[in-house]
Amino acid sequence: MKIILLVFFTFCFSHSLLAAEVLTVDGKVTSIVSFPKTYGNYSNSAQGLVGFYVKDLPKGCGSGQNRVVIDVDHPLYNSALSLALTAHSTGKSVRIAYFNTCTLRSGSWDFAYLMLM
Numbered sequence: 001m002k003i004i005l006l007v008f009f010t011f012c013f014s015h016s017l018l019a020a021e022v023l024t025v026d027g028k029v030t031s032i033v034s035f036p037k038t039y040g041n042y043s044n045s046a047q048g049l050v051g052f053y054v055k056d057l058p059k060g061c062g063s064g065q066n067r068v069v070i071d072v073d074h075p076l077y078n079s080a081l082s083l084a085l086t087a088h089s090t091g092k093s094v095r096i097a098y099f100n101t102c103t104l105r106s107g108s109w110d111f112a113y114l115m116l117m
Helices: 002-018 077-090
Strands: 022-036 048-054 067-071 093-099 109-116
Touching (some): 022 077, 048 077, 048 093, 067 077, 077 093, 077 109
Parallel strands (some): 067 109
Antiparallel strands (some): 022 093, 093 109
């Protein structure tokens, strides 16, 4: 029984310890880019990413590009892309939230959420 409780508490606390910090920036969407997750030969089965560039967004992980990327398989992909396209075409500001990690693409922040201001 002690082992089960130890495993349970370890799991509960390790999740919060491993959670990445979420940061936000308010600004205008300057461009939107779509590209394959890995470069190489063309493939219909390649996974895709979309990047949102926002004015005043810091460079990804300190040395990359000032963009946030989202996987096209992410549940919020369609909503996020729609909001980014609307913001870009109307010139409205957004609040973009991103994890302080660059796991999907080195040098590009990982997407958390996007809000049209």
